Amino acid sequence: MAKLFRAVILGPPGSGKGTISERVASSFGLQHLSSGDFLRENIAAKTEAGVLAKTYIEKGALVPDHVMTRLMLPRLVEMTRHSWLLDGFPRTLAQAEALNSACELDVVISLNIPLETLKDRLRHRWIHPASGRVYNMRFNPPRVQGVDDISGEPLIQHEDDKPEALVARLRHYKDVAKPVIDLYRAKGILHMFSDTETDRIWPYVSSLLSAKIPTDLADAQRATTH
Ligand SMILES: Nc1nc2c(ncn2[C@@H]2O[C@H](COP(=O)(O)OP(=O)(O)OP(=O)(O)O)[C@@H](O)[C@H]2O)c(=O)[nH]1
Numbered sequence: 001m002a003k004l005f006r007a008v009i010l011g012p013p014g015s016g017k018g019t020i021s022e023r024v025a026s027s028f029g030l031q032h033l034s035s036g037d038f039l040r041e042n043i044a045a046k047t048e049a050g051v052l053a054k055t056y057i058e059k060g061a062l063v064p065d066h067v068m069t070r071l072m073l074p075r076l077v078e079m080t081r082h083s084w085l086l087d088g089f090p091r092t093l094a095q096a097e098a099l100n101s102a103c104e105l106d107v108v109i110s111l112n113i114p115l116e117t118l119k120d121r122l123r124h125r126w127i128h129p130a131s132g133r134v135y136n137m138r139f140n141p142p143r144v145q146g147v148d149d150i151s152g153e154p155l156i157q158h159e160d161d162k163p164e165a166l167v168a169r170l171r172h173y174k175d176v177a178k179p180v181i182d183l184y185r186a187k188g189i190l191h192m193f194s195d196t197e198t199d200r201i202w203p204y205v206s207s208l209l210s211a212k213i214p215t216d217l218a219d220a221q222r223a224t225t226h
């Protein structure tokens with residue numbers, strides 16, 4: 001069986017991790033695990049981790065490392081037979097070290113997007129909570145404003161996307177992300193991308209993964225996910 005491929009995408013809120021992850025999943029057949037979506041599923045399901053995480057997210061704070069690690073690592077064990085792309089985890093050095101003890105990563109993609117671009121994007125982000133589908137009134141608007149294209153259900157904006165919560169998240173992101181980025185740079189697996197447009201970053205991400213993911217593995221995974 002071809003060696004499985006493990007990747008992480010890092011970036012501040014609104015940097016396009018989810019947007020690029022969806023393109024990676026459909027182009028290369030990797031399973032996309034968004035820590036934010038997984039947290040929101042747990043919050044909606046009122047699991048023990050979800051109830052605890054909610055108290056932090058509502059304040060625009062990060063969920064404690066032990067809660068995130070205890071939530072994410074078992075989920076990765078369930079995905080052990082798949083190649084995957086992890087989005088939004090690890091977020092801190094402690095989470096990165098816990099992940100590194102559980103598995104070896106092949107590539108870490110880090111998105112470096114200007115602050116004003118992030119604020120503008122999240123101001124216009126609308127989400128369909130049940131599916132996690134993401135829209136943007138400027139970048140990829142729904143056919144009908146405020147309505148999910150597929151289900152017809154209402155779109156919402158995340159509380160923590162609101163400017164007052166966002167500033168706290170962006171400031172905090174910078175503090176905690178640096179040691180994680182330094183760790184993966186030291187491991188020689190970090191690939192940094194800077195731009196204000198996802199459509200300009202995507203071709204570089206795509207060619208990086210085309211070079212890194214063995215063709216037979218990508219073909220096999222595309223076959224299983226389509
Ligand atoms: N204008 C514009 N909007 C974009 C671009 N790329 C993504 N977006 C939108 O910006 C918002 C943030 O993109 P996401 O992919 O959700 O970013 P993220 O890094 O996953 O965000 P978090 O889940 O908050 O960490 C969404 O509404 C996207 O549709 C872009 O190149 N230009």
Ligand SMILES: Nc1ccn([C@H]2C[C@H](O)[C@@H](COP(=O)(O)OP(=O)(O)O)O2)c(=O)n1
Binds near residue numbers: 012064089160
């Ligand atoms: N490793 C993680 C991932 C998400 N969180 C919390 C904090 C985030 O604002 C919310 C939502 O995650 P999501 O990835 O959707 O949000 P941002 O990347 O921060 O924009 O979950 C966390 O505390 N630790």
